[in-house]
Amino acid sequence: MRKNIVAGNWKMNKNLQEGIAFVEELQVALSNVDKINCDVVVGTPFIHLANVSAAINTGLIGVAAQNCADKESGAYTGEVSAAMVASTGAKYVILGHSERRQYYGETDAKLKEKTLLALANGLTPIFCIGEVLEEREAGKQNEVVKAQIENALFNLSAEEFSKIVLAYEPVWAIGTGKTATPEQAQEMHAYIRKTLAEKYGKEVADNTSILYGGSANAANAKELFSNPDVDGGLIGGASLKVETFLPIVQAF
Ligand code: 13P
Numbered sequence: 465m466r467k468n469i470v471a472g473n474w475k476m477n478k479n480l481q482e483g484i485a486f487v488e489e490l491q492v493a494l495s496n497v498d499k500i501n502c503d504v505v506v507g508t509p510f511i512h513l514a515n516v517s518a519a520i521n522t523g524l525i526g527v528a529a530q531n532c533a534d535k536e537s538g539a540y541t542g543e544v545s546a547a548m549v550a551s552t553g554a555k556y557v558i559l560g561h562s563e564r565r566q567y568y569g570e571t572d573a574k575l576k577e578k579t580l581l582a583l584a585n586g587l588t589p590i591f592c593i594g595e596v597l598e599e600r601e602a603g604k605q606n607e608v609v610k611a612q613i614e615n616a617l618f619n620l621s622a623e624e625f626s627k628i629v630l631a632y633e634p635v636w637a638i639g640t641g642k643t644a645t646p647e648q649a650q651e652m653h654a655y656i657r658k659t660l661a662e663k664y665g666k667e668v669a670d671n672t673s674i675l676y677g678g679s680a681n682a683a684n685a686k687e688l689f690s691n692p693d694v695d696g697g698l699i700g701g702a703s704l705k706v707e708t709f710l711p712i713v714q715a716f
Pocket of ligand 1: 473633637639678698700
């Protein structure tokens with residue numbers, strides 16, 4: 465059965481010391497929780513990955529990079545490969561975040577390469593999809609999301625695809641304080657699962673974790689996560705402090 469996952473995405477926040485202090489605090493807080501009903505992940509900047517991974521000694525927290533290169537290795541100044549990410553102890557990589565698509569020109573074609581390299585290096589991609597406001601207003605959200613999945617992921621075999629985690633992040637809800645309603649989230653997640661079932665069959669679709677992202681917080685997480693097709697969250701702003709992140713973990 466699919467896993468519930470609550471993953472933080474720190475984006476470009478926290479220096480190294482703050483990052484380490486966060487995971488140390490979160491680890492203590494999690495070990496005091498009776499039962500944790502989801503996997504907990506923190507998505508840190510590249511340069512924090514090794515130290516943050518080393519600071520986690522309980523197995524209670526997984527570490528994610530926020531990106532990786534679309535090339536294996538070589539003369540690509542400033543890039544960080546999937547193999548490098550894996551060598552730090554990180555187990556996940558967030559790919560296709562709308563901020564990467566919007567500000568750094570990441571195309572479906574590039575994301576396809578990144579996904580293959582992430583999988584080849586044993587990383588679990590947390591693959592982001594989602595429509596912008598104009599697309600939702602035009603009623604095109606389903607076709608936009610379907611195309612993002614088809615173009616970047618449907619080259620994968622069913623076995624490869626079963627290693628992917630999806631994160632539906634409507635761009636109009638990211639950092640805006642405007643959350644998709646639980647109904648909007650459920651409707652899209654069910655549509656995504658149906659799309660996966662058509663391509664890979666019901667079993668793969670049922671086993672894929674689909675997270676929601678976009679102004680999720682302690683106040684709305686429970687209601688969002690109570691939907692049958694919402695398997696957790698990818699959390700931006702509210703993942704930056706243990707006091708705001710932990711209650712989201714505990715929403716499961
Ligand atoms: P916010 O939770 O700050 O809206 O960010 C969501 C997000 O982009 C997570 O990847």
